[in-house]
Amino acid sequence: xxxxxxxxxxxxxxxxxxCEVCIVGSGAGGAVLAxxxxxxxxxxIVLEEGGHYTRADFHMREDEAFPMLYxxxxxxxxxxxxxxxxxxxxxxxxxVANWTTSFRTPESVLDQWxxxxxxxxxxxxxxxxxxxxxxxxxxxxxxxxxxxxxxNRLLYDGCKAIxxxxxxxxxxxxxxxxxxxxxxxxxxxxKQSMNIxxxxxxxxHGARVVSxxxxxxxxxxxxxxxxxxxxxxxxxDYGYAETPQRLRVRAKKFVLSAGAIGTPSILIRSxxxxxxxxxxxxxxxxxxxxxxYKDPVEPFYGAPQSVASHALAHRxxxxxxxxxxxxxxxxxxxxxxxxxxxxxxxxxxELPHLAAHIAxxxxxxxxxxxxxxVTVRPSGAPLVDYPIPPRIWEALREGLRTLIRxxxxxxxDWVLSGHDPALRFSSERDLGQLDSAPFAPNRxxxxxxxxxxxxxxxxxxxxxxxxxxxxxxxSVSNLHIVDGSIFPTSLGVNPQETIYGIAQLMGDRMTxxxx
Ligand SMILES: Cc1cc2nc3c(=O)[nH]c(=O)nc-3n(C[C@H](O)[C@H](O)[C@H](O)COP(=O)(O)OP(=O)(O)OC[C@H]3O[C@@H](n4cnc5c(N)ncnc54)[C@H](O)[C@@H]3O)c2cc1C
Numbered sequence: 001x002x003x004x005x006x007x008x009x010x011x012x013x014x015x016x017x018x019c020e021v022c023i024v025g026s027g028a029g030g031a032v033l034a035x036x037x038x039x040x041x042x043x044x045i046v047l048e049e050g051g052h053y054t055r056a057d058f059h060m061r062e063d064e065a066f067p068m069l070y071x072x073x074x075x076x077x078x079x080x081x082x083x084x085x086x087x088x089x090x091x092x093x094x095x096v097a098n099w100t101t102s103f104r105t106p107e108s109v110l111d112q113w114x115x116x117x118x119x120x121x122x123x124x125x126x127x128x129x130x131x132x133x134x135x136x137x138x139x140x141x142x143x144x145x146x147x148x149x150x151x152n153r154l155l156y157d158g159c160k161a162i163x164x165x166x167x168x169x170x171x172x173x174x175x176x177x178x179x180x181x182x183x184x185x186x187x188x189x190x191k192q193s194m195n196i197x198x199x200x201x202x203x204x205h206g207a208r209v210v211s212x213x214x215x216x217x218x219x220x221x222x223x224x225x226x227x228x229x230x231x232x233x234x235x236x237d238y239g240y241a242e243t244p245q246r247l248r249v250r251a252k253k254f255v256l257s258a259g260a261i262g263t264p265s266i267l268i269r270s271x272x273x274x275x276x277x278x279x280x281x282x283x284x285x286x287x288x289x290x291x292x293y294k295d296p297v298e299p300f301y302g303a304p305q306s307v308a309s310h311a312l313a314h315r316x317x318x319x320x321x322x323x324x325x326x327x328x329x330x331x332x333x334x335x336x337x338x339x340x341x342x343x344x345x346x347x348x349x350e351l352p353h354l355a356a357h358i359a360x361x362x363x364x365x366x367x368x369x370x371x372x373x374v375t376v377r378p379s380g381a382p383l384v385d386y387p388i389p390p391r392i393w394e395a396l397r398e399g400l401r402t403l404i405r406x407x408x409x410x411x412x413d414w415v416l417s418g419h420d421p422a423l424r425f426s427s428e429r430d431l432g433q434l435d436s437a438p439f440a441p442n443r444x445x446x447x448x449x450x451x452x453x454x455x456x457x458x459x460x461x462x463x464x465x466x467x468x469x470x471x472x473x474x475s476v477s478n479l480h481i482v483d484g485s486i487f488p489t490s491l492g493v494n495p496q497e498t499i500y501g502i503a504q505l506m507g508d509r510m511t512x513x514x515x
Pocket of ligand 1: 047
């Protein structure tokens with residue numbers, strides 16, 4: 001019960017609230033910003049559509065965790081269903097479900113943002129002091145090779161065996177006993193996610209964090225947001241049903257931190273759909289393999305993501321790639337394995353002996369990679385479309401080839417692709433299959449857990465939604481956006497630490513120029 005102190009269930013509220021700053025969304029961006037503004041003396045309300053869960057709710061069960069913690073119970077996907085999208089929906093946002101990998105933004109990405117997108121006030125020099133502070137608060141530290149599980153160790157060994165660099169990752173954990181269940185909410189509060197760090201910090205400075213409160217739209221009058229109009233969601237059944245309760249929040253300033261799908265859809269529902277709103281959505285599209293080893297791998301135990309290789313991040317004119325692992329629990333394994341009946345059963349029977357490795361395409365760095373779109377359905381719910389261009393299919397094919405090669409080099413008996421039907425590789429001689437394999441929507445499994453862009457920052461109002469100095473909307477004077485939606489491209493690394501850094505920096509800039 002004590003873990004719940006200070007958090008407010010929307011079901012206990014009705015009518016109207018007022019504050020100085022209303023932040024929509026309590027994930028990586030919203031939580032850090034809330035803590036910074038509250039510490040600066042601002043009266044903050046955070047509105048979150050998901051429920052508030054604590055370690056007592058995390059039972060290491062996929063059937064409970066997916067409806068509890070993920071958008072659309074984990075079944076979110078692009079319009080043509082060809083890309084599965086994992087995104088969080090809870091107090092703490094995607095950080096409650098994420099796998100803890102923490103990277104600062106590569107300097108080359110920030111340089112590109114400055115050069116091509118007019119993002120001039122966001123260099124490494126501005127962000128470094130914030131990252132220093134955040135890394136302390138979230139106990140971000142590099143894991144040793146000895147602490148990695150076998151799934152990750154095989155990625156490391158396989159990379160080395162084919163001549164590619166690989167390193168252990170930095171993780172935001174404290175006293176982690178490496179259960180492997182990060183994706184289902186940490187049962188011992190080892191993961192330093194927003195629900196146990198920056199949101200309690202914000203509450204300690206007087207912020208109110210309201211769960212099960214979905215912002216339907218902002219009411220905009222004469223270039224100014226007057227209020228946020230909200231629907232209170234049911235406290236049963238993981239909060240998908242609407243209640244008749246409505247809430248209106250009035251504030252001097254509003255911040256959208258609803259994530260790279262939620263934020264553009266709120267803008268559209270609020271009549272702020274002009275320009276590039278809902279365009280330039282980047283996903284780090286992911287392709288994966290499962291590889292069978294004689295000795296057990298147990299891909300469901302241990303720190304889920306503790307090795308990464310960026311050896312292919314810069315491939316000249318081609319789309320870059322980076323490689324990591326994915327934890328493989330029974331449900332995720334069943335969904336991501338091809339085939340039906342006996343064929344599917346045969347793969348699932350091998351689960352303890354399977355390694356799962358992924359290659360992520362670094363999208364958005366070529367002018368032809370315009371990314372995906374976010375629009376809204378007639379119901380108001382978001383709809384993501386992401387037609388994969390040929391350049392990215394080429395990268396995914398190369399990523400797959402590399403994953404197969406490194407697993408064979410690490411001693412795998414065989415490697416399966418995510419094609420339908422799956423392709424099987426037992427030696428390098430089998431790689432020729434990739435030349436004729438279909439790389440097309442719904443012919444090979446593609447995923448994303450890194451949703452970025454859709455309301456990007458920049459200096460040109462015709463090509464961006466917010467200015468980069470303080471993330472203020474170009475034409476709505478009291479509206480800011482602080483989350484992954486403001487990225488002009490993807491990153492080439494996992495996004496959480498970039499969002500934390502930007503959120504804290506923007507908190508300071510908003511305070512300095514407060515009117
Ligand atoms: C399974 C998984 C593993 C991942 N692993 C890693 C990792 O290891 N390292 C890493 O760096 N990144 C990882 N990520 C991604 C990372 O967590 C996200 O990029 C980051 O949390 C995004 O921050 P955000 O503030 O943009 O949005 P989020 O953290 O997603 O927060 C947005 C919040 O807004 C809420 N919201 C949306 N619409 C509304 C509305 N209308 N009203 C009220 N609230 C609303 C949502 O419910 C959500 O809680 C992972 C993500 C997932 C899902």
